[in-house]
Each structure stands twice: as C-alpha cells, then as structure tokens.
Amino acid sequence: MTRLKSKSKKKTRTVIGRSKATRQRARPSKNKIAVDDRHVGSSKLSGIGQGQGEPWDQGSLTPERIRSVKKNIMAQRRAQRRRMGEVRTASEALSYEIDQYKQVLDRSLLQLEVLHKLPAVAWTVTRHGSCDFVNQFYLDATGLSADYCTAPLKTWRQTPSDLPPFLSALHPDHKERVSRIFWDGVRSGGGWTFEAPFRHADGSYRWHFDRAVPVRDARGKVLRFVGSSSDIQELRSERDSLVDRERHLLAIIDGSPNPIFLKDPDGRFLLVNSEFERITGVTRNQIIGKTEDDLSKLREAGALRTNDREVPRSGEVMIEELATTDIGLRWGAVQKFPIVDRDGRIYATAHITTDVTARKRAEEHLRLAEDQTRLILDSSLDAVITIDTRDTITGWSKSAEDIFGWSCEEAVGKRIVDTIIPMQYREAHSRGCEHFLATGEGPILNRRIDIMALHRAGHEFPVELTVTAIQLESWHFTAFVRDLTDKRRVEEALRGAREELTRVTRLTAMGQLSASIAHEINQPLTAIAANSDTCLHWLSTEEPDLTKARTAAQRLANDARRASEIIARIKALMNKTPVEKAPLDIIDAIRDVMKLTQEEFRKHRIATLADLHESVARINGDRIQLEQVILNLVLNSIESMMLVEDRPRTLSIRSRVLDDRMVEISFHDTGVGLDSTVVDRLFDAFFTTKHNGTGMGLAICRSIIEAHDGQISATPGAPFGAVFQFSLPLQMDHE
Template sequence: MPSLISSFKRSAPQLTFGSITLAAVTLTCLYLHAHFAATAFAYLLVVLLFSSMGSFIASSALCIIAIAALAYYFAPPAFTLRIDDARDLLVVIAFFIVSIVGTYLIGKLRQEREAARVAAAKLQRSAADLEDREKRWRAIFEHNPAMYFMLDEAGTVLNVNTFGATHLGYARAELIDHSVVGIFLEEDRAFVRKCIRTCLEDIGQSRTWDVQKVRKDGSVLWVRENAKAMLWADDRPIVLIACEDITERKQTELALQRSEAHLAQAQELSHTGSFSWNATTGEAFWSKETFRIFQLDPQTNPAPQLVVERTHPDDRASVKEIIDKAMRDLTDFEHEYRLLLPDGSVKHIHAQARATRTASGEIEFVGAATDITAARTAEQQLRRSEAYLAEAQHLTHTGSWSWDVHALDFVYRSAEVDRLFGFNPQEPVSIETVRSRIHPEDLPRLQEVQRQAIEHEKERFEYDFRVLLPNGGIRRIHSVAHVVVGSDGNVSELIGTHMDVTEQHAARERLENTLVALRQSEQRFRDYAETASDWLWETGPDHRVTHLSEHTSAAGILATGLMGLLRWDIACDIEEEPEKWRQHRTTLQAHLPFRDLVYRTVNRTGSPIYVRTSGKPFFDGNGNFMGYRGVSTDITATIRADQAEQELRKAQAELAHVTRVTTLGELTTSIAHEINQPLAAILNNADACLGWMARETPNLAAARSSVEWIIEDAIRASEVIRSVRALAKKGEIEMVPLDINEVVRDVIALVTRELVSHRVGLRTELAAALPRILGDRIQLQQVIINLVMNGIEAMDEVTDRPRELLIQSSKDDLGNVQLAVADCGVGIAEKDADHVLDPFFTTKSSGLGMGLSICRSIVEAHGGRLSLLKKNEPGATFQFVLPVHKEALQ
C-alpha cells in the first residue's frame, strides 16, 4: 500500500502537467485546423515526452486521454467517440501501439539507467525478474483479446495466442507447425501468400489488409490483419500478425452498399433525384439521378447557381427568388419550374426541400427533385383536348351533360347545352326552368326516361324532344344517355349528349320520300368506315387489272366489275386533271414505280370515292416486263376531313375579320380624330396660302411652304385611311418581312384617341435594331390593338395611381423577337390565370371570351407563343414571342 501511494504521488505531477499540455495542443490544432495524422503525431510527442518522467501508469492515462481527444475532436464524425473512417482507426491503433511501446521503451531506458547504478543488485535478481517478465508477457500474449500469429518464411505457424486459436475454434497445437493458409478461403490463399512475401521483402514495414478466415466449424469471419516482418535472434526472418475481427463492420458496410444501390434504382425508376445543400458553407450534394435530370456530368461541382442556369428563362426569376428566400429565412420550400436543356428540350421539375440542423448546428436543406414532364404534358394535352372538345361541340351543335336523377339538377352541363336551351351560363338552373323549356307534348317522354333510369329498367336511352326558346323559336334535340350506378347499387346519374338536329329534322321532313334510301346509304357508309382497309391489285403487261384482293368490298368496289379495265378507265377525273394522268402513263410506259397516285372513282352504288394507290413493276426470270403489283387505299374520309378543315380555317378567318371590324367600330372616335387633325391643318394652310398669294406682291416662298405642309398633312391623312382600310380588308394572309416596331407605331396612331379619352398615359420602350420577322402586318396589328384595348379597359376603375400603359419590344435569350403590353389595372386573378387564353373564357360581363383566344391563334400561326407574365406590381402583362425566320434576315 505505501508503494502504491508513492507511485500515485509520482504519477500525479506527470499526469497533471501532461493533461495541461495535451489540452494546449488540442486547442492549437483546432485553431490551425490541423490534419488528423499531424495532431496524432503532436499527441505522441507529448505522451513520449512526459513518459520520461517515469510513471508508466500516468503515460498510459495520457495515451488514453489523447486517443479520446483524437476520436472526439478530429476523427469524423466530430464530437463523438465513434470512428467511421478505417484509415483514422488505423492511425488511432498505430498511435496506441507506438505510444505504449514508446512509453515502455522510455521506461525501460530509465530502468536500464537505474540498473546501471545498481548493477550488482540487479544481477542477483535478474534470473527471477526475467522469469517473471516472461510469464507476464506470455500471459499478455495468451490472453490479449486479439489474434496473434507468428509465421516463418514459408507461412508455417510458429506460435499463436490462445485467444486467436480459440476464436477460430482450434487448439493452439492444431495450428502450430501447420501452414497458415489452411485457415483462409481457397480463393484468398494466393492473396495471403502474396501479402506474406510483401512483408518479407520489406523488413520492419507494417502492412494491413482485410481478408476472410474460416473457422474450424466452416463459418467465415472478416478480419483486418496488421503484419510486420522482423529478424529473429539468429537473423532468421519471421512475420508477426495481429488480427482484428471486423465481421460486423463488413456486414454493415455491405448492407449500406446494398441500401445505396436500392435507393439509386428507386430514384431512377421514379425519376426523382435527391440533393442536400448547406446554407452556411454552400456545400451541396446531388444524387446520380439528379445529375441525369439536369443533364450534367456527375463530376460537376453541384451548386444552386447550376439550377438557375438550367432553368427556363421565363422561370429563372421565380426560382432565384425562392432560393434567395430559402437562404434568407432558412425555411422549407416547394416549387415547380421548367428546365431548358442544351438540346432544346424542356423538362418540368417539382422540387421540395426541408431545412434540417446538422450536428454542428448548421442549417442544411435536404430534398428531392422529381421530373414531372410526362404529367405536365398529359395535363396540357388534356386542357387542349377540353378546348378542342368545346370547339367541336360548338361546331357540331352537340352538348354534354350529367343529370342527378334524385336531386333533379344538373351535375354538369357544357356551354353548348346552355346555348341549346337558351340558359344563362352564370345562373343555376332549377327543374322548373328546365321543364318550362321542354315542349309540353315531349315532357311526359322525358319523365318516363327518368323513371326507367331510377328503376334501372334500361341502361341506355336515345330519344328526341323539342326545346321552346325564349324568343319563341323551337329547337329539336336528339339525346343519347346512359345510367351511372353508384356504390350502393342504385342509379345515381344520367350522363348523355344533346345534339341540335333542327336542320336535320327539317331536311328529313323535306325529303321524307327518300328517307329509306338515305338510311340505307348511311348504313353503307358506316359499314365502309368500319371495315375499310387496303386492298392489293395486279395488272398485266397491258396495264389491265388481272387481280384484286377481297378487301375491295370494304370500299364498296365490286372486284368482278373492274377485272380487265385500265386504271384510267376506272377513274372519273381524267378530264379534270389531264396532266396528272399524262405523267402517270409516262411512268407506266417507262416501267418505273409510282407512289401515292390519288384519283377519283365511283363505288358499286355510284357514289364518288377517292383512292390512293402505289405500284411497282415486276419482271420474270428473263427480265421481261410482266406488269405491276401494288396497294390501294380508300382515302375518302381523309379528303373529306381536309375539306372540312379548310372550311374551319375559313370560319376562323371570318371570325378574325369580324373581330377587326368590331375593333374599328370601337376606335371610330380615335380614327375620326386622327383624320380630322390633318384635314383641319390642310384647311388652315390653304387659307394661309391664299392670303400669301392675294398680296400686292405675292409671297411665293411662304405660299410654297403652306403647300408643302398641305401635302404632308394629306399624306398623313392618307396613311391613317390606308391603315383603317387594311384592317377592314378581308383577304388572305400575306407573310412578308416586318419590323415589329413599325407595326407598333401604326397601332399607336389608331389608338391615340382612346388613350386620351380614358386618361391613360402611353410609354414605349422599343429596342433598336431588332431583327425582322416574317408575318402578316394586319393580323399582328389586330393582336397588338386587342392587347392595348384590354389594358385600357383594365385601368378604367383605377383611381389611386396613374394610369399608364407600357409597350416594350426586345430580343430574348434565344434571339427571338418579343413584344410585351403591360398595364397597371386590376390584374388577372390567380384562379383565372391558366384559363385567360382559353376560348370563350372572359372576366367581362359583356365579353365573348374570343379576343385573346384569337390573338393566341394568330401568334401560334406565326410560329410564336402568347403568354401572361406573372409580376408583383398591379396590373397584367401579356407578351408574345415571334421567331426570326431566315427569309426575314435576307
């Protein structure tokens, strides 16, 4: 006990001053951001220095303190005793071994100095001390919780500690004098031999490797082996190996790798990439899928600026605002934006991130970016389909509806249903209102349909009835409906269509005597449409038909009636298109193939049909011409569809013309003012000219000036009249090179009076030297006038700020010409922003909702895009972008 107290007294100063020195080194290394290994080296110097004071216990305590400081402050993750990096763990192990060995060696050196002074006493105790030391080190070697092996040059086990043999399931005698490779997997034995040879080639150099060992029972464990070759007493080299069981760590690493692989696969399948972003340090991490979504090299250093650069120009401002707000407020964010990729394609991205706090107290955003292009494309197509459906219903006078058979109310009705019944789309319709519009004679029939639907006697209904319009007219409706059964098994709704068949009914009454034939013809046409297909044909050397496939009946052609005929005998348009048939005959005489010859003929009932045919000559084995083989197709439906499309385009042109004329009516006051000004100036200058001429000595110079002014004012009035006549003119689209700024100036001349009468100030920012576009001047004037008039009307209710309209022309990032019209009026409600360009959508009580829709059609016909821009200031900004065509650059 006294010696123990004495030992503690000797250790206390060493431990105290050593701890203070370690603390100073720790603070210095933290301040200098020293590397882990450099810090370990500094700690080692401190431990070895204070070990010279003589206490092995204090030196061991300092060693443990140093290891704890290394693990806690300098080994990732910081401020925890866990060490994740294997290299850092090796440094700690090496530090421990070196510090213990060094402490021991220094202590031993001190002991040897002590022994030199008391040599006689030590000689007497040397044998006993040596024996005790051997026992202690043998005990340490045997019972140390690590596997130790001693090998010779051939890899034979010279010695192994009890722990190592027991851990592998062997007795020490079973391993000693046997080759060490026997406890490794067959495929790893060559690797182990190579590692042993490497150690022997470099005596004294430590080597480390990970390998799997096999226990006696056949189970496998992972070990990390630290090996070192050294020379034995007789200069014979041996290899010392210390093995650490790392099976659990390896299993954890493999599980982590599998988890990362599964996560990467899931992200790829869901088109969702993950990211993290440290708002304090600016460090960012992107997953592989995130780089793929942004089409960036995974070696690129990710940063928020890359997101802004890849963002579509129209969305960059909002994306930058969200990023700035997130950095400023350090809060979660979620938004959608578009990417403009280098290949010109556009992606829609939904990004969502959550602000988290790291162990060091820093704010880090962790989130995901999902490619939702497919969903947005489908949504746009759905909206376009809805617009097409509404237009198709209007053109075909067919409305769709859904009727609640219990509540006796419309669940849904299209705009065309309101038009057919004469309802106000903005007002609810009661059952009494509906019944008041049904002809009294037809009302029982509709009530019977509802009764049968409720009792589920029928599933499909088709019936006719008459509608009494508010103006006294009668409209005949053909309706088709079917029942909808709810989850309770009862009928809940009727869904169907109403078609205006008033004209068809009148025609049916006028042609009642041909009704049977008409129905038969309709059935034949329906059969043709349902069974139409291509048919094969073959002609001989004289170009007469020798074979027709059975599919000719699908187009109503009787194959037996065409056998032996020439194609120009079958056709009915030879006299109308002689040049086409002359070229076709020339092709046949030259025995050349032909494609897509379209001609008109008649079917077996005498009805005209259109046929597209292609053929190829064929020859026998000697090269003799044998005729043609080919395929024909009935394209009657396509031709009629093209004709219908031409009629639709004609109707759209008529509507655009009517809109221009209506606009001119609204601008009558402005136009009259613009014409009256130069006319009044002409009268004043004419009076002045007469005055100068009436003098005794006529002032010819002043009179000449007056005449020149008269000419200028007459030209000015003529230009106004020319612009008005051009807008009112009805003609074909004339695509010519245009300067968009000149078109704007023409519009300003027509709307100046409207601006003055509504007390609206006009400001223009027209960029100079804009490239010319290819367009129709009149149609583009119509678009700009419509946007200007909408802006003027939007500012009628503004009283708290100046009314100002801005017309701005510029060039976008892609070199296209863009024009924006901005007002400071009431603006567009957020719920209406997505529909403001749709047909028949309006926020005006007296509007039709076609102005902006027509403007969008005109801009898109020019290859451009009309859009509503979002802004923080009051009012609304409409902008259209037009491409610069090569023709316009010449």
C-alpha cells in the first residue's frame, strides 16, 4: 500500500515509536555496552561459551566475544527498527483507509441529500421486497411517513400478495394487478414497470409510471432494486385524447361514402374502409399486408402500381381515373397523396376514390368543366405559413407564393411583420406575440377571422386567417390564409343577382295584378273625368257658380293625387331600388297591398277578414321589400282558393304583439291546404308545388324576413287551408 506523506504520518510516529532524543540516549557508545545490552549479551554469551546454568567468567570476556555481542545487539536493533517501520506503515495504511472511508461516507451523505431533494420520486427495495428508502419528494407527494414506508417485512406481509407500505397509496382497483407485477419482478430479479393511479396528499389520484431495475454484485446476485416514479397524468390525458382523435378519424374514414385505402411504398395495403370492402368484395383481413397481385379480384388495378410508387418518390398529390367491370362499367376518380411522418419521410400513400360514372357518361363539355373546376380548386388552396418565436418566416407554401407574390426563397428568413401584415396591424401583432410568449394566451389563436393582408406589390386585400400554436422545443406558429378577394367579388355578384331576382319576382307579381292595377287606376281617372266635367259645367253657366266649381276642382285634385299615389306605389314595387331601412307602419303597408289586390279578391269571390291592431308600434325595415312579402303571401292564398267550391273562400289577416318585442302577422286562407310532408321544404329555393311555379317566391320571402331579423313559417290550417305567418322585431323607444 502506498505510503502517505501527511500530518497524520508524523503524529503516528510520535505515538507509536520513540522520539529522537530518546533514541539517542538509548544508543550505546562505541566503547561501552549498555547495561541492558550487556545483560542480553552476557546471557547470550553465557549460553554460547559455557554450558547452561554456569556462572559468567569475567576473564573470558575477550575482544572477539565483545565484538560478537555487539554484532548480536546491532542485529536486534535492526530487527526492532524493521518492526517499528512495519508498524508505521500499517498505521499509515490505516489512516489512509480511514480517510477513504470518510470520503465515501461524505459522498454517501451528499447523494442521500440529493435523493431527498430531487424533484422526483425515488426509492429502493431489498431483494426480499421490503422498502428500505424513500425520498422526501415521495413522502411530500403522498403524505406518508418514512417509518411507515420502510417498515420491516414481517410487520406488513401477512399474505403472499400483500404490497409494501410505500405502495399503499395505490388506487384500490389496481392493487391486485400491481401486486402480481411487483412480486413477479422481485422473484425473477428483473425488476418491474407499471402504470397506475396514486393517491396524493390532497386526496386526488394521479397516474404514475413506476420502474425498478436490479442492482447486482460482481457475481450477478441481486442486492436490491432501485426505482423511480413519474407523474404521467397530463401525458396520459394527451395520449387518451390522441387515441380518441385517432378513433374518431378512423370512424370518419370508415363512414365515408368513398372508398379509402392506404398503401406502403411497396404497394401493400395498410388500411381500407368499409366502402372499399363493399365495392371490391374483399374483406380487410384478406387484403391488409398484401398487394393487388395477391388477390385476383384486384388484378385489373395492377396498372396503377407504377403511379402508386411514383407518389412516394415525387411527394405530390396525384389524381387518376380507373374503370372496373366488377359491378358493371363504373368510373372512379382516385386522389392519391403521400402521408409523411414527423421527420418528413413518406411511409404511405393515401387513396380516396370517388364514383364519377355519371360525369363520365355526360357530354364532353361537362367533363371539361369538371376538369376546369378541379384546376381552379387546386390553384386556390390556402396558403400555409410557419413562423418561429422571433417572428421569422420558416415555411412558405406554393399557394403563399401565388397569393402574396413573394417566392419561397425571398420570404423565408424575413420577419412576417415586414412582408404580409399591413401597417395598421403591425403594432397589435407585435403586442399579441409578446403577450402570448408571456402568458400562453392569444385572442386570435384557433379562430377564423377576416382581415386585410398586404401583397408584395403594396396593395391590401381581404383574407381569412387561422393561426395555431405548437410547442416542440420552442413555440412555432402556423398561419392558414385563404384569399377572399374572389369570394368577396362573387358575393357582390350574388347579391346583385339576388336583388335582380327579387325585382323580377316583384314584376311577376305585378303582372298577375294587372287587372287589379287597371281597376285601381281606373277609379280615380273616372272620378277625374266626372269632376272635370262638373267643374266645366258650373263655370259655363250664365252666372258661374264658383263655389261649386271650386268644390269640383278640389275633388278633381284629390282624385289626381290618389292616381299619382297608386302609380308611385306600383313604380316603387317595379323599380330596382336599393334597400333602405327606415321606421314604418307595417299595418299601413298591409292596407296598401290590400288596395292593390282588391280587384283580385272581387274577381275570385274571396272575402277578406282583417283583425289588425292600429296601435302596433312601428318597425324598422325596407317598405318595398316587406310589401313584396305581403303581396307574395296574399297572391299564394288567392291561388290556393281559386279551385275551392265546397266552402267559402276567405282570407283572414291578423296581427298581434309578442312579449312587447315582436309583431306577428298571419294569413289564414281556406284553400287546398298544405301537405305535412312538404312544409319543411316550402321555403327552399327552387322547391314548388305549383305546376308552373319557379320555387323562388317563398325563398325570397324568407331571405327578406331573415334580413330584417325576423322569422317566417307555414303550417296546415284548421280545419282546412293554410296559415303563413311572419314576425318582425318592434322598434324600441331608444332606437
């Protein structure tokens, strides 16, 4: 053992050996023999020169004998010094071992302290199954005591399946399962792993992952088990959520009306849905893991194998058409696209098949239109942009190039605030990013919002924006951007078409009222003629009667104004005027429509019953549009009663106020009534029960009423006929 040069070495010499002064005093001179030495030497000489027990003869002390004695003494001293050196060496070795032991003890105490303060559960179990150590983190988490957890084996194991006290926090429903895993791991010496819920000090149960590994000696014998426990509650919740999402996704795929299947790069089937099984007549158990060549029913699809393998190589979406004769000549459009893993490697190709037989059998221009539509859809895919926490663009899709005018090479590496965000939003964007990084919350995350974006050319345009945040090593943001420019343009055109259709519908209704309109206008015109003759008569007498002439002229002016008002109402209904909402009296609007249609009522012998409350508050709306709704409903009621002969023809119009917030107008006729099977579809566009109807009248009525924040409905009348009613919000006093 290596000799240590330390202070302990000097101290050890002082205690065990003799001091230098003592050794010098004890050292004999060259010419003298110490008393003790002489005794030793004389006894030895006595034994050498004489027989045992004989007295020492002083005369026999010759120089040779003295030298011999001295030689023996020196040998004894050398042996003594050698023994003292061995004692010193042993002392130094013992001191070194004590130091080593202290260092090991200090490290053990430090490691024990680290284990206790480790922010994770740690414990050890003897090879017999009893716990001999648990750290403080476990004790704090479960509320158990160290003495309880490390109780001796004989105090708690009454049956072979009993668990150590440190596992008593397990949920009761899992103890039997964990007991088998624990004792099997102890007996086999291989350790154990399990997942189970543990009760925490606050009384709640949280899922943990426990793992123990054996510690063995040089011969492989198990000394003890060292284990740890990790809280996996959030991880398990996320895993369960992922499993649920996967199950929902598989349910959606399996419930799809289109055949869907996945293949690996070698053409082997990985997944097929129920529609695929139905069409091909092959079950998923027969086809999973096999190729088309393995199944005779799918040999006709062998021509697609080349392109199946081309998709993984190119990584692009492919659309193909194929024909099959298994169930007659059918055509299907197969959309193929690669499925990539987290590292971007393609591990499968997805196929979605759509039956396009009807399209293939249509005229050639329909096929071309379908191709054009598909090309438009392909070119209008949403832009996908990825951003890091420094607001730097890290990903830029092809659609983003088309939408914003920046190429991928130009955009990646730039700050998004300097590229596509208009000036008026940049400060808010920066504040929102800082707020999210500080709190993890963002007001626009996972929502669809309409906002303006900035093109490279400098102009702004509307987009639909959705932003999601994903945390990997750091936060990453993904923006899905859809260009709304074309959509807004189409909406504007559709709005114009709807307004034009509404006007055409009004013109159609006015055409049906031509007789009533002529009668309505004819009355004031006839009165105008009569009053003008009367006025001329009173003025042409020898003594003109100015008073009567003035009265006749006044009646003539009133009739002229009446005719003008009728013509103005008709012109307003027929003209293409913009929507203008203003306070109006809905009862007055009903009376105006009834005046226009009174000739139709007379011609078809229809009686009208009006129960209208004059005190109904005004509403806020467009008078022309609401009069069109009333006119359509009145004309529909007239048409439904034209063929009725077995009962009186009556139209009842009533108004009532609902909860001081809404006014309800109902039209109850005694016509042919409504079939209960079509009531829910009456207001659908292009649905009609008339032989020559367009199906747009009631649809326009619904759109007008809903644009006024109201509701419209229809029900079969009692005992016959039909009831159409609509409700509109009243104008509040503060409006």
